[in-house]
Amino acid sequence: MSWLGLGGPKRPPIPVAVVAGISGSGRKSLINKVIEALGPGVKVCVVLYDAHAAENAIAKADNVCVNAYASSGGAQCPCHGSPATPIRDSVRKAAQTSAPDYILVQVGRGKMAREVIRDLLNLGALVKFASMTAVINAQSGMNDLRDSEDELTSFVRAAGQTLVTQPAEGQEWALEAVRKKVAEISPKTVFLSDEAKAAANIKGQLEAAKTAA
Numbered sequence: 001m002s003w004l005g006l007g008g009p010k011r012p013p014i015p016v017a018v019v020a021g022i023s024g025s026g027r028k029s030l031i032n033k034v035i036e037a038l039g040p041g042v043k044v045c046v047v048l049y050d051a052h053a054a055e056n057a058i059a060k061a062d063n064v065c066v067n068a069y070a071s072s073g074g075a076q077c078p079c080h081g082s083p084a085t086p087i088r089d090s091v092r093k094a095a096q097t098s099a100p101d102y103i104l105v106q107v108g109r110g111k112m113a114r115e116v117i118r119d120l121l122n123l124g125a126l127v128k129f130a131s132m133t134a135v136i137n138a139q140s141g142m143n144d145l146r147d148s149e150d151e152l153t154s155f156v157r158a159a160g161q162t163l164v165t166q167p168a169e170g171q172e173w174a175l176e177a178v179r180k181k182v183a184e185i186s187p188k189t190v191f192l193s194d195e196a197k198a199a200a201n202i203k204g205q206l207e208a209a210k211t212a213a
Contacts, residue, residue: 011099012210013125013126013127013128014095014099014100014101014102014103014126014127014128015102015103015127015128015130015205015206015207015209015210016091016102016103016104016105016120016127016128016129016130017034017102017103017104017105017130017131017132017133017202017205017206018104018105018106018107018116018117018120018129018131018132018133019031019034019104019105019106019107019132019133019135019202020106020107020108020113020116020132020133020134020135020152020155020159021108021134021135021136021137021152021155022108022109022137022144022152023108023109024137025135025136025137025165026135026137026163026165026166026195027106027108027135028058028106029165029195030133030135030163030165030195030198030199030202031046031058031104031106032058033195033196033198033199034104034199034202034203035058035061035064035104036199037196037199037200037202037203038101038102038203038206040061040063041063042063042101042102043063043064043065043098043099043100043101043102044063044064044065044100044101044102044103044104045064045065045066045067045094045098045100045102045103045104046058046064046065046066046067046103046104046105046106047066047067047087047090047091047094047103047104047105047106048066048067048105048106049106049107049108049110065094065098065100067090067091067093067094067098087105087107087111087116087119087120088119088120088122088123091103091105091119091120091123091127092123092126095123095126095127096126101210102206102210103127105120107155108151109150109151109152110151111151112151112154113132113151113154113155113157113158113159114154114158116132117129117132117158128209128210128212129209130202130205130206130208130209131160131161131201131202131205131206131209132155132158132159132160133159133160133161133162133163133198133201133202134152134155134156134158134159134161134162134163134189135162135163135165136152136156136162136163136164136165136178136182137164137165137166138164138165138166138167138171138174138175138178138193139166139167139171139174141164141174141177141178141181142174142177142178142181145178145181145182145185148185153185156182156185156186156189157185157186158186159186159189160189160190160201160205161189161190161191161192161198161201162182162186162189162190162191162192163192163193163194163195163198164178164179164182164191164192164193165193165195167193175193179191
């Protein structure tokens, strides 16, 4: 148990994927798709800002657990203005007490991408950062990405892929407008409107990180 600092066999670092976006963008739906893609035999821990937010949202199964990085039961939500408890504390807890195969972290406003990645890198050999995916609602995407210093923009800038959700029928122009804006912010990001494909990519990135470790 040397990965806990207690001696014994060393556990490889646990791959971590970040799903970022604002409330209502479709983050939990994507996380559930990733859990489904990984399969029932894979142990997954989901880390998100409030345990209450997991109710009836994150897939309930024996192989899935949920950790919160803001206390539930009356604590202020960091995504709505109050200081956030460092994500690294909850990720560390997830790694040490749940010992999952993979960790999925949901983040929103209240954190910048560089802060999230720094939190994970500060955990050293305990976890391995695998990927970041930004999730944007097609209907509000242009307004959400207007501010170059906004947290959501920082997620898109750092993300390996950006998923645009809920495009309205007959409003392909909105999807194209968001695509152009995302390309302007981050030319290298993979732009997707297919949730299943985005989930499959995250699964592949987690598995690749595990193999590399």
